Amino acid sequence: MKALHGFAGFALRRTLGAVVTLLAISVIVYVVFYAAPGDVAQITCGPRCSPAQVHQVAEQLRLDDPLYVRYLHFLQGVVAGHDYSTGTSVEHCSAPCLGLSYQSDQQVTQLILAKLPVTGSLALGAMVLWLLLGVGTGVLAAWRRGRLDERILTGITLAGWATPVFVIGLLLMVLICGQLQLLPFPQYVPFTEDPEQWAWNLLLPWLSLALIEAAKYARLTRSAMLETLAEDHVRTFRAYGVGERAIVGRHALRGAVGPLIALNANDLGSLFGGAVLTESLFGLPGIGRELVHAVNVVDLPVVVGLVVLTGFFVVLANAVADLLYAVADRRTVLS
Amino acid sequence: MRHPSRRTRRVTAALTVSLIVTAGAAACGPDDNDAKAGGTDAKPHKGGTLTVLNSAPQQDFDPARLYTSGGGNVPSLVFRTLTTRNREDGAKGAQVVPDLATDTGRPNKDATVWTYTLKEGLTYEDGTKITSADVKYGVERSFAAELSGGAPYLRDWLVGGADYQGPYKDKGKGLDSIETPDERTIVFHLNKPEGEFPYLATQTQFTPVPKSADKGTKYEEHPVSSGPYKVVENQNDGERLILERNEHWSARTDEERKAYPDRVDVRSGLDSSVINQRLSASQGADADAVTTDTNLGPAELAEVTGDKELASRVGTGHFGYTDYIAFNPKVKPFDNPKVRQAIAYAVDRTSVVNAAGGSSLAEPATTYLPNQKSFGHTAYDHFPAGKSGNASKAEELLKQAGYANGLTVTLTHSNAKDFETSPEIATAIQDALKKAGITVKLEGLEDNDYKDTIQDVKTEPGFFLAHWGADWPSGGPFLAPIFDGRQIVKDGANFNTGQLNDKSVNDEIDAINKLTDLDEAAQRWGALDKKIGEQALTVPLFHPVYKRLYGKDVKNVVISDWTGVLDVSQVAVK
């Protein structure tokens, strides 16, 4: 009971901490971008805007107000939504409203939501692959410690870990798309439209991401397993003739579950915030690519919205990871 | 406006508005026979679904907001205009022909009043009659601030246009300079002679819009069709458009649009490499696919030329377009004509053309006007640099200008990956000028920043890369915005980069604008270009060439010099 209380307290503190961090991030991002030099209304509106439109944007952004008032207004939109007048009609932007992108005539939230399935597909598929690859390698490495195949596998994962995704991605592209012509150059096909094409097209990006992520998982699995395998009760099992397979699967792996979940939550969180490089390399129309685009055309509302959102995913993932870690930890202690 | 994705050559009118949405480029092979190589039965038939694979979405699918050359490509399937471009290959396609109207317009004596008569039996997709009042309303709503995006000519040319706020403000107030004496007649009153008004009337602002159906900014979701297809679906702000046959359109009133396919499926937001790969594989529905905005890039061209079957499915087109070096003589040392001439001599056009994608994708330019007849192209090369630059002549001029020990200058360019004003071109110039003792520092700006900088007379640099595209295939919209002294804009987007205000040039522009004989006008534009060229305010670099793939079952590929692009209204898939 006391342990639970302690955990609840920890959870509450962790959540509050996450909220405060997120607020701080949004303040920094907002101030950095909206206090930057230049005519904010003109920049935000884009080069095609007439003076009348620029004026309208300036009004909607409340540029006459001091910066902190504008920030509070932005925050209000995130929490409660806004109504924007577009001249002929009033547009409602419901919470969480991250503002309007004047350059693409869309609400930032809508714009991001439209891109989320792409980034989600990329992240989730890659996750499945890196877990299979990473944990598999880790188990094998622990099991066959010191032998040649273990060394080679560990070497490969280390090489994968050390390389930026676009290098791996480009190398895979030369090999698989260019020389062997096994896969097409990836394009995004929505899962709802054609699941087979969806998977087929995303295979290369998934593989690129998984190759660089797998190493961490392999290493984590390996060290956690080695620790457990060295423990007394495992040795006892072995003495009693419990099969090696059962020991590895049922007992040794269990110790690795907690940290693995935590690590995975973290990785997934930051990937959801936009795999900028992977998406840019393969031309996948996800959140990361949208950000590169928004940065290039200086679409401030989108840039701010995306950076805050990315921060949100990272902070959320960290908090979830910590909580999961705590839960898993408690279970291992209790069992 | 969208940022160009990599490998897409952006067809951008210098007015910073993308024409790619509407013009772009594609085509038929080196000669017309290639088009027929597409299918076994070359004769086009009705039926089937044409797929269009594009990178830029059809945002703002509202005739008031589109910035097109000649009415655009996909938009032209839905929107008919008073006049339109001739849907034929090559130079013939650069002519203006009647569309909704019975002729290309009847001017008064000094070309300040233009009268049009609508054909009989014109109807919208719901069967209701198209009237001249609807055309007037279509023009008027393009003045509304919330429907901005079109070309600036209407505001400049129509009497009272400069102050008109559109029909939404001051409830129902119209523009008095457009008269509709009866249901089929419409008269435009201009504040100065404009012999090229028929060209302007090809733009989508001259599309009829029924007042009862106008929903302001929401009209773009389902604009009422006057053309052979109507909008059935518009997803994600123009990312996917599905068009189906408009049963109320009649080929009897429309000599230009062939409309073979029953259905047109426009899919946008695709990466340019994906588009080219899909067209090259040409599988399934992609066998019936074309693109109206994605060119082959240099690397893709290298692959395609190695494959006979693919090479037969490449269309080549020329759009009136020039990439050039611009000088601002208000900035030292470019006030000295000898310095400008020295740079013109030193430029290595072979390197520049290679940086732009090689001789198949760019033709070296020594004239400012595009090398097409309709522009009145008159050949000249005032400062012959040869194939790879004349460094010694450049050095000699520099010495005369007082820079015997060399010169250091800054070249401003964009960081957009467009192979036009991009770093590749800038470094090619930097390398060539080094041989003439000119040290070039590069100042690369993000694309929007670059446009803002070069288009503001207060920040305009002395030496930068620029480009200009045709709003219609004539010398007028090519020379006037750049060299007419009265078009120097002090507080807004200025395109007269050389800030030239020469009375003789201004007078000649006025004189040509009075001409309603377009051939005679073209000749005079060509002569004017040659004369202005002597001042070395620009160094023309190259005219891009568009090469595009199309699916293997695509027939009847027509590419005019007006757009340089395969015309979707002519394509058949059966």
Next chain:
Amino acid sequence: MASEGARASTETVLAPASGVRQFWRRLRVQRAALVAASVVALLVLLALAAPLLSAVEGQDPTTYHPDLVDSARGGVPVGTFGGLSADHWLGVEPQTGRDLFARLVYGARVSLGVALAATVVEVTVGLVMGIAAGYGNRWVDQALSRFTDVVVALPLMVMSLALLAIVPSGFPRPVLVAVVIGLIGWGSIAKIVRAQTLTLKQLDHVAAARLSGWSSWRIARRELLPALAAPVITYAALLFPVNISAEAALSFLGAGVKPPTPSWGQMLTSANVWYQAAPQYLLLPAGLLFVTVLALTVLGDGVRRALDPRAASRLSVGTGRKKEARA
């Protein structure tokens, strides 16, 4: 991930290795680290000798050779293996005909230089913030620690991309890239330094120094810095390859150094489309980047083992921030 790396590393109180000699002894026995060290040494040599090497080849990284590319075919290099010849040891760049070998060795300067400078910025800011937090009173510590948390949570790639876009173009680019990477990446070092400082503060001789009225500055310099050296060097060695990746990634996205300065990331961007028509143009910079990052990572791992053999097995791979610079 950020907190993951931080968690693992703050737990680890590194025992200072007794002396430089012991460090070398421990490093020397690791075969992989030795190989990596020689590779790194070679790369540094390449970078430093770039002008000399390209002079020996008779080329420079910016001169165009239009005659060496096939203009009608999009500018693909003439000849086999991307125009490989006695004049051009690794062939030429498509479209421009610029010498690839010269561009690669000059690119090494940018990669290594920017990454080094960024690491220096990270270490400096991290040390200052960490010591101030660990040594200051409760409020200072709270404020600085929260701030560090926020900085650690900022998405590196996203922030630097956005920041690089709004800084005026007049600023010298390599310096700017290094500073931006550094200013966003110091958080994890600050966390370790703070934890170590808190531990050190309790030690008798530091407490004694404080009681005898030494100034904070003197204590930091004489007592704290020497003790912090081992963990900071360890961490810096791990951050270095991360920064190489970060610079390459930013250049790849067009936000890094500007042309005509060659950099590997930038070469990869333009090479990207040539994967079929001129694969060597892509393989060369990609391979070099791969080898560099791998060698530096293995070396960093070796340094860590040598400085603290006990902790090596416990630390999870990497600094956490890494992944983001890669994805």
